[in-house]
Amino acid sequence: MRTFEATGGDNAQKVPVRVVVVQGEERPPVDVTDEPMVMTFPHLLVRELIAFLALSLVLILLSLFANAPLEEIANPTRTPNPAKAPWYFLGLQELLHYYPPLVSGVIMPGFLIVALVIIPYAKINLERRPLVEQKRSGMLLILWGVIAALSLIFYFTGSEPVWPFIGTLLLVGVGMTLGATSTSKNPMLVWLRSRSLPFWIFSWFLLAATVLTLIGVFFRGPGWRFILPWRDGIYY
Amino acid sequence: MRDLLRRATDNRFFRSIVRHGFPDSNRNRSLVVFSNFFMHIHPTKVRLRAIEFARTLYLGGLSAGCFFILVVTGVLLMFYYRPSVPQGYHDMKDLQFTVSVGMFLRNLHRWTAHTMVAFVMAHMAVTFFRGAYRPPREFNWVLGVFLLVMTILLSYTGYLLPWDQLAYWAVTVGTNMAESVPVVGSKVKLLMLGGHTINESALIRFYVLHCVVLPLLMVLGISVHIWRVRKDGGIHLPPVDGDKT
Numbered sequence: 201m202r203t204f205e206a207t208g209g210d211n212a213q214k215v216p217v218r219v220v221v222v223q224g225e226e227r228p229p230v231d232v233t234d235e236p237m238v239m240t241f242p243h244l245l246v247r248e249l250i251a252f253l254a255l256s257l258v259l260i261l262l263s264l265f266a267n268a269p270l271e272e273i274a275n276p277t278r279t280p281n282p283a284k285a286p287w288y289f290l291g292l293q294e295l296l297h298y299y300p301p302l303v304s305g306v307i308m309p310g311f312l313i314v315a316l317v318i319i320p321y322a323k324i325n326l327e328r329r330p331l332v333e334q335k336r337s338g339m340l341l342i343l344w345g346v347i348a349a350l351s352l353i354f355y356f357t358g359s360e361p362v363w364p365f366i367g368t369l370l371l372v373g374v375g376m377t378l379g380a381t382s383t384s385k386n387p388m389l390v391w392l393r394s395r396s397l398p399f400w401i402f403s404w405f406l407l408a409a410t411v412l413t414l415i416g417v418f419f420r421g422p423g424w425r426f427i428l429p430w431r432d433g434i435y436y
Numbered sequence: 437m438r439d440l441l442r443r444a445t446d447n448r449f450f451r452s453i454v455r456h457g458f459p460d461s462n463r464n465r466s467l468v469v470f471s472n473f474f475m476h477i478h479p480t481k482v483r484l485r486a487i488e489f490a491r492t493l494y495l496g497g498l499s500a501g502c503f504f505i506l507v508v509t510g511v512l513l514m515f516y517y518r519p520s521v522p523q524g525y526h527d528m529k530d531l532q533f534t535v536s537v538g539m540f541l542r543n544l545h546r547w548t549a550h551t552m553v554a555f556v557m558a559h560m561a562v563t564f565f566r567g568a569y570r571p572p573r574e575f576n577w578v579l580g581v582f583l584l585v586m587t588i589l590l591s592y593t594g595y596l597l598p599w600d601q602l603a604y605w606a607v608t609v610g611t612n613m614a615e616s617v618p619v620v621g622s623k624v625k626l627l628m629l630g631g632h633t634i635n636e637s638a639l640i641r642f643y644v645l646h647c648v649v650l651p652l653l654m655v656l657g658i659s660v661h662i663w664r665v666r667k668d669g670g671i672h673l674p675p676v677d678g679d680k681t
Binding site: 235236237238239240241242243244245247248251252255256259260262263264266267268269270271272273274275276278279280283284285286287288289292293296300301302305306313316317319320321325326328399402406 | 459462465466468469475478479480481482483484485487489494497498501502505521522525528529532539540542543544545546547548550551553557560561564565567569570571573574577578581585588591592595598599600601602603604605606608609610612613614615616617618633634676
């Protein structure tokens with residue numbers, strides 16, 4: 201077997217002599233398939249056009265009928281009560297109610313960003329094996345042990361129990377237990393059974409973030425007190 | 437109609453712009469994509485499964501669509517808005533009451549911005565649940581996280597510009613959080629605001645970030661993101677036999 205050495209050289213016509221591309225698992229899947237293919241023009245481009253036009257239509261209609269808010273001119277001496285951040289930060293602002301700013305404004309979002317970035321580099325996220333397949337003895341015990349421990353942490357460490365975390369955690373725990381224990385052929389349960397641990401963790405994060413944001417938007421009034429929007433109105 | 441189009445495109449002037457013939461053959465249809473600067477982000481053929489709406493909900497494309505609308509409306513708004521105190525606020529009032537379709541322009545910019553934040557988040561969730569971050573697409577996922585942060589920063593910096601009570605105090609909540617970062621917190625806040633409180637120097641900083649720096653980073657990020665989709669073998673598709681998540 202001949203070996204080739206990659207060398208430099210000033211004459212680009214002569215060097216490199218051969219280009220060998222062997223990249224193992226990095227190779228994008230370009231295998232020939234026999235599944236249906238269509239021409240990008242018109243099939244994909246028409247879909248893109250329709251999607252963009254539909255988006256524009258919805259946004260234009262919304263903009264015709266709903267006006268963007270404009271309050272009085274900014275006044276640094278008069279703090280509105282409550283002062284709320286944009287909706288996508290209200291989950292964080294809601295957390296601020298339970299934890300000091302260092303935890304809720306820096307450590308938790310920082311942890312979140314790092315966790316998101318490393319997702320594709322963790323083996324567990326690449327395999328995504330169904331929870332039931334892993335057949336660990338006492339898996340449910342470990343599962344509920346972890347859930348109980350986390351719940352206790354969220355119950356006692358905050359200025360008051362962090363129910364948005366605990367509630368969603370219990371919900372996800374019930375889903376996992378149903379999936380891991382059921383043997384029924386009900387399609388819903390079969391679907392639950394095939395879910396993996398990363399699926400459940402991400403779902404918990406999404407649920408918790410959504411609940412926190414909804415509480416921040418709809419259920420917080422003056423002094424960040426808990427309110428009922430249908431009784432006290434929406435402060436946003 | 438087809439004959440008319442064919443006649444309009446079959447002449448030397450048109451052929452100097454678009455070099456291929458009328459796209460009624462698959463060869464010319466390939467060339468529509470392959471030989472066009474704006475279309476070359478696409479392959480000439482795609483798998484039917486890859487373009488199903490239910491697979492991706494088109495959220496990535498729709499986010500890019502939102503960004504396009506935001507650039508257009510944003511540039512138009514820049515003609516009417518001066519980033520100073522209190523002129524900025526008065527310009528908002530002018531947009532509302534004296535500029536033709538000014539209110540509509542501002543509405544469209546604002547609602548599209550909120551929509552884009554929501555779409556980018558949803559795009560990330562769908563990408564996760566589909567397992568589309570798997571190799572060779574790991575780095576494109578990381579780029580996606582970067583683009584999510586950019587989107588939120590763009591929306592956040594734009595929030596201050598109307599200079600009304602809502603803008604001022606919403607941004608105050610955020611900058612107070614930045615202050616709680618250990619060691620560098622107060623320095624970061626000073627850097628963001630150009631002072632110890634939100635005033636005109638904060639407004640001009642947010643304005644420049646919102647209108648120049650972040651959009652440029654965004655365009656760069658989106659370009660690399662889309663380019664990587666092609667380089668990594670198109671969008672992620674599960675094996676034909678099953679969808680394992």
